[in-house]
Amino acid sequence: MKLALIGFGQAGGKIVDEFLAYDSAIDNSFVEAAIAVNSATTDLQGLDHVPQENRVLIGQARVKGHGVGADNELGAEVTEADIDELQGAIDRVPVHEIDAFLIVAGMGGGTGSGGAPVLARHLKRIYTEPVYGLGILPGTDEGGIYTLNAARSFKTLVDEVDNLLVFDNDAWRSAGESVGSGYDRINREIVERFGLLFAAGEVGQNDHVAESVVDSSEIINTLENGVSTIGYASETVESANEGLLSSFRSDTEFDEGTATNRMTSLVRKATLGRLTLPCDAASADRGLVVATGSPEHLNRKGVERGRQWLEDETGSMEIRGGDYPIPGRDDVGAIVLLSGVTAVPRIDQLQQVAIEAQETTESVRANAQEDFATLVDTGGELDALF
Ligand code: GDP
16 A cells, blocks of 8 residues: 655654665555654754655754654644644645555654654644554663653554554563664564555555455555554475476466465464564454465465454454465565554553653652752742842
């Protein structure tokens, strides 16, 4: 499906940059337009792929290009104030050619955390196309303020977008990795999963096995509302010299049973393995199974079985399925999109920690005010100058 991507803040910009690299590497062009928005000049300069004219600096009057720190209320304010500048960049997007907007933001910081919900509300008011969010949750080790920001941003953004797709940094970090290289790896994981999903809806009608190819409307219907998470599993299917053999293989020699079993097991692995937002898959309201790989390795029965398995697992009658054929790939994969999920322990924990952080912050502030008053107070013994 065709998307207008808007990366908000540092994480949002970097991930959109990565989406652009992925989009050109797979030669698919599901990215119709890409915009990066930030209140920090250096973050915008650090991007590689977002076109210069689509890098929008906001909040210059307030923060002079230095960013908003981790103050997401300020992030929301400067976005509101500079929404016309943002609209100027959006005006250049051929909106009639896109299927949806996707706003990408780290929820624990300031600019993206506060700005993404403001932009989502603005887009919803002006356009009829769906507006999706891709929200990145902070690691639990990032501290109280990031958790509080993320919990407030989540609460706000989920009401402003049609669907909030979530990726949890905490579930994907590796021990012993530096923050920088960690994010590079994580960003590739994010883009591979969400990129494959959106690219799947962009396969032309004339492509292989066209009748079972996933259509963008199936993705849109699955993303009708709520919160979503993605699972992905893949395996290599062909050794180097098999490529030659396969050119002699006729259609009847295609091993239907192996392909079906492989796909069913990949769907299970994708669903029960590490999701972008870990949750109880059974709580999903809707789902979509996409089989990826070279067309000669995909069969309809495999997707159908995988789809049925997910139906049983979730108890939902709204599980869609289809192919994303990618000729020449030597691996077969399953993407599982779970939407309308409700049993998400990570969100409960995030909210709990955020409430505690908010209470602590309030009492520390009140104490600090009292302490300061005591510090300055001389019991009326000294007069101020004026
Ligand atoms: P902003 O620029 O004020 O919107 O804030 P940032 O985007 O720098 O940071 C917000 C949060 O995003 C951080 O707390 C991290 O959890 C996360 N983050 C920052 N950079 C990256 C990145 O490159 N990739 C990922 N996955 N998360 C990031």
